[in-house]
Amino acid sequence: MSNLLEVRDLCVTFVTPDRTVHAVNGMSFDLRRGETLGILGESGSGKSVTLRSILRLHPERRTRWSGSIRLEGDEVLEMGPRALSDLRGGRVAMIFQEPATAFDPVFTIGQQIAETIRRHTGKSDTDAWRRARELLELVRIPSPAQRLKAYPHEMSGGMRQRAMIALALSCNPSLLLADEPTTALDATVQIQVLLLVRELQREFDLGVIFVTHDIGVAVEVSDRIGVMYAGKIIEMAPVAEMVDAPQHPYSRGLLASTVHGGMRGQRLEAIPGAPPDLATAPTACSFAPRCRFAEARCTAAPPPLAAVAEGHQVRCVLAA
Amino acid sequence: MALQTPSLELGAPVMAPAAATATRGYWQSVRRRLARDPVTIVCAVVLILIVASSLAAPWLGLADPYKTSMIRRLNALGSPGHLLGTDELGRDMLARLIYGGRLSLFMGVTPVACALLIGGLLGITAGFLGGRTNMLIMRTMDVFYAFPSVLLAISLSGAMGAGAENTLLALSLVFIPPICRVSESVTTQVRGFDFVDAARASGAPSLTIVRVHVLGNVLGPILVYATSLISVAIILAAGLSFLGLGVKPPEPEWGLMLNTLRQAIYVNPVLAALPGVMIFFTSICFNLMSDGLRAAMDVKA
Numbered sequence: 001m002s003n004l005l006e007v008r009d010l011c012v013t014f015v016t017p018d019r020t021v022h023a024v025n026g027m028s029f030d031l032r033r034g035e036t037l038g039i040l041g042e043s044g045s046g047k048s049v050t051l052r053s054i055l056r057l058h059p060e061r062r063t064r065w066s067g068s069i070r071l072e073g074d075e076v077l078e079m080g081p082r083a084l085s086d087l088r089g090g091r092v093a094m095i096f097q098e099p100a101t102a103f104d105p106v107f108t109i110g111q112q113i114a115e116t117i118r119r120h121t122g123k124s125d126t127d128a129w130r131r132a133r134e135l136l137e138l139v140r141i142p143s144p145a146q147r148l149k150a151y152p153h154e155m156s157g158g159m160r161q162r163a164m165i166a167l168a169l170s171c172n173p174s175l176l177l178a179d180e181p182t183t184a185l186d187a188t189v190q191i192q193v194l195l196l197v198r199e200l201q202r203e204f205d206l207g208v209i210f211v212t213h214d215i216g217v218a219v220e221v222s223d224r225i226g227v228m229y230a231g232k233i234i235e236m237a238p239v240a241e242m243v244d245a246p247q248h249p250y251s252r253g254l255l256a257s258t259v260h261g262g263m264r265g266q267r268l269e270a271i272p273g274a275p276p277d278l279a280t281a282p283t284a285c286s287f288a289p290r291c292r293f294a295e296a297r298c299t300a301a302p303p304p305l306a307a308v309a310e311g312h313q314v315r316c317v318l319a320a
Numbered sequence: 321m322a323l324q325t326p327s328l329e330l331g332a333p334v335m336a337p338a339a340a341t342a343t344r345g346y347w348q349s350v351r352r353r354l355a356r357d358p359v360t361i362v363c364a365v366v367l368i369l370i371v372a373s374s375l376a377a378p379w380l381g382l383a384d385p386y387k388t389s390m391i392r393r394l395n396a397l398g399s400p401g402h403l404l405g406t407d408e409l410g411r412d413m414l415a416r417l418i419y420g421g422r423l424s425l426f427m428g429v430t431p432v433a434c435a436l437l438i439g440g441l442l443g444i445t446a447g448f449l450g451g452r453t454n455m456l457i458m459r460t461m462d463v464f465y466a467f468p469s470v471l472l473a474i475s476l477s478g479a480m481g482a483g484a485e486n487t488l489l490a491l492s493l494v495f496i497p498p499i500c501r502v503s504e505s506v507t508t509q510v511r512g513f514d515f516v517d518a519a520r521a522s523g524a525p526s527l528t529i530v531r532v533h534v535l536g537n538v539l540g541p542i543l544v545y546a547t548s549l550i551s552v553a554i555i556l557a558a559g560l561s562f563l564g565l566g567v568k569p570p571e572p573e574w575g576l577m578l579n580t581l582r583q584a585i586y587v588n589p590v591l592a593a594l595p596g597v598m599i600f601f602t603s604i605c606f607n608l609m610s611d612g613l614r615a616a617m618d619v620k621a
Contacts, residue, residue: 055521061451081525089522101514106536115532116522167522 004175004207005031005054009067012046012053012231013281016062022281023049025231026067028305033174036201036208038222038239040215040254044275046231047211051177054209055088071175090120093168097180099160103152109136109163110148113170120171135166139196158189165196175207182217194220215258219243224311227251230276230286237312247314250287285316293318353616360612363605370602374421383412385419385572394588405591407577408584413591417598420572424599427484427566427573428554428606431491436546438492439499444538446500447507448530458504461497469494473556477565487566491553502545503538510537540617547610551603558599574599 012024024046031037041047052058054069056076069076071091079087096102103112113135114128123131129148136144139162152160161181168176178197182190198221201208212218218225219239226236227250235248246252253271273290276282285291288298295317303317354360373380383402389410397405404413446457464472476490510516511534519529558575560566567573569580577595585592 057517057520085523085525087523088520089524094518094521096514096518098514102518104515104519104533104536106540107532116524119523119528164518167518 003030004033004035004072005209006070007050007054007068008070010050010053010069011064011066011281012049012058013064014058014062015064019279022278023231024053025278025281027231027233028067029226029233029236031175031207031209033207034201034205035224036198036210036222038218038225039209039211039228039233040213040218040225041228042213042254042275044278045228047213047228048179049231050228051094051179051209051211054175054177055092055094056084057088086120089116089173090171091173092175092177093171093173094177094179095161095164095168095181098184099157099164099181100152100184102164103160105152108149108151109155113148113163113167116167117170131170132166135170136163138169138200139163139166141166156189157185158192161185161189161193162196165193165200169200169204172204173206175209176201178208178210180212180214181210183212183214190217191220197221215255227254230282231278232282232286232315234287234315235313237309241309241312247308247312247319248287248316249291249293249318350616354612357612357616360609360616363609363612366601367605367609370421370598370605371425373418374425377415377418377422380418382415382418385411385415386570387411394584394591396588397590404594405588407581407591413594416572416577417574417594420574420577420595421598421602423484423567423571423573424554424558424575425602427487427491427557428550428602431488431557432495432546432549432553434488434492435495435499435549436542439496440503440538440542442496443500443503443542444507444530444534447504448511448526448534450508450511454504457500461500464493464497465501469552470556470559473560474563474565477560482565482568484567484571487557487560490560491556494556495549495553498549499542499546503542506538506541507534510534541614544610544614544617547613548607551606554599554603554606558595 007030008028010024010027011022014021014023027046027050029037039047039050049058053065054071054076056079065077067077071087074083076087103109107115110129110132113132114125117123117128117131118125121128132148133144136147141147141159141162147155147159147163152163155163164181176197181197182193185193194217197208197210200206208221210218210221219242222239224236224238225242226233227242227246227248228234229250235242235246235251237246242251243255246255250271253269256269257271271290276286276289282302284299284301285294285303288294291298297317303315305313305315306319307313308319389406392399392402392406392410394408395402395406395410397403399405402412402414404417407413407416442457442461446454467475473490473494476493477486480486480490516529516533519533524532557566558573558578561573561575562579564579567576569576574595578592578599581592581595
């Protein structure tokens with residue numbers, strides 16, 4: 001089966017007169033149709049930057065790209081304005097972290113969904129509204145006809161996020177990008193939204209990239225998990241293997257630092273230090289300064305990606 | 321590591337009963353909040369009265385505001401035939417005050433409207449494009465800002481000569497920088513919101529984003545701010561006329577009337593204060609109403 005999305009050696013650098021930030025430094029991954037890839041990492045590890053790069057949402061003037069992002073064979077980084085506006089919302093859709101601010105407060109939910117449908121499909125006003133109504137039913141918003149006329153501030157966070165998902169699915173995308181869509185929701189609503197995403201993904205055979213810093217969420221929705229650190233995927237493995245046998249010291253630390261039942265009275269593990277400054281492109285293992293097992297060769301050259309098992313790759317000299 | 325799968329069924333809508341309440345539109349909720357604010361309503365009613373009476377002045381059966389009379393100069397309030405007395409040339413004060421409202425209101429609203437158009441456009445452009453364009457526009461505005469507005473208006477109309485058109489031009493120029501600054505800051509704020517990103521992520525071209533999302537969110541605050549500027553404009557226009565830089569006699573205009581009645585202050589102080597009272601009421605009503613509107617239109621809850 002061919003890949004829906006292929007990302008190769010993606011580097012994203014933000015250049016402003018004051019400073020340069022190497023946000024993503026050589027990302028490579030594939031995504032199949034109907035697969036969910038969870039990208040896990042702490043703040044500033046480049047998860048969201050990677051996600052936004054797939055839609056080329058970064059300001060063109062200040063962003064330097066290299067590498068390649070291929071969606072169904074088409075190179076995203078070389079797309080013209082027409083193809084790009086087709087891509088955004090049409091072939092690839094995105095859901096945002098804050099459902100409270102992702103909708104424009106001065107328009108109704110229906111207006112915003114119908115506008116997107118009209119833009120991409122050229123449907124008439126009535127058809128677009130009918131489709132918007134179907135979409136709200138699809139994401140299980142009760143009394144959809146009324147909710148279409150509601151303003152974002154009149155809806156709860158969970159309902160807004162459902163509406164956001166409806167908006168994202170409005171034009172039958174093949175790839176859904178989710179940028180921490182459950183972080184701003186409370187726990188019970190979180191689970192409902194996750195289940196909804198998973199169900200819709202199966203129904204429409206969507207490729208999903210799910211960015212989060214919540215390990216529980218990542219494990220819940222993903223088929224595979226990639227752990228990101230300092231702009232690179234440092235470990236990529238199927239969910240079960242990632243949970244049972246993480247190889248990279250950072251992944252191990254990350255998984256060990258979660259709280260779960262049966263840990264009462266135990267000391268919580270933390271990873272010492274802070275993520276590196278990304279003003280210069282890394283020349284060695286970025287995690288080495290915080291790593292318990294660091295050796296001389298860790299700081300000599302960037303470690304290669306080594307396969308430790310079928311579909312399980314680690315960027316660490318110790319695992320190779 | 322035990323990460324248990326939550327067994328919550330998704331099928332049944334969890335919050336079905338809550339949705340039964342009818343949703344209210346944005347403008348409906350604004351109206352409801354306004355209805356609970358008596359100060360704003362009173363101000364709006366007073367303003368409507370002032371505006372309507374000056375618009376309908378020719379049909380109100382008033383005395384001729386230009387007709388002078390040597391015998392009936394500076395008649396007191398309530399004298400027969402002249403409800404609000406007569407001015408220093410014997411012209412009917414009531415007629416002159418109502419006719420004067422036409423010019424004064426026009427001089428207050430027009431420059432603000434012009435400035436709103438130009439300043440708003442500049443500000444939104446600067447805010448949305450950012451970078452060098454922003455720098456260029458906003459620093460130019462800062463140069464204008466360096467002068468106190470009254471001084472700038474006086475020097476501009478002084479340089480261009482007296483007359484209604486020049487006053488309008490001078491006042492418009494005075495109001496462009498503050499409106500530009502407000503719209504720039506609101507636009508910059510709106511641009512940072514997720515929904516602009518979300519719109520872009522759903523394929524909206526930049527022009528659509530500006531037209532629909534930026535304008536939709538920016539227009540409210542700018543309009544409210546502009547309403548508060550109208551009172552300043554009325555006072556400034558009256559001030560210019562008072563100094564002889566605005567409207568020329570014998571046109572009735574509140575600022576000019578205040579000036580010409582100045583000599584009468586020892587003879588009939590109440591009469592001399594009347595145009596000032598009109599200016600005061602009109603501008604305070606505009607100010608209070610804009611405050612009320614601001615409070616009512618601020619949703620984002």
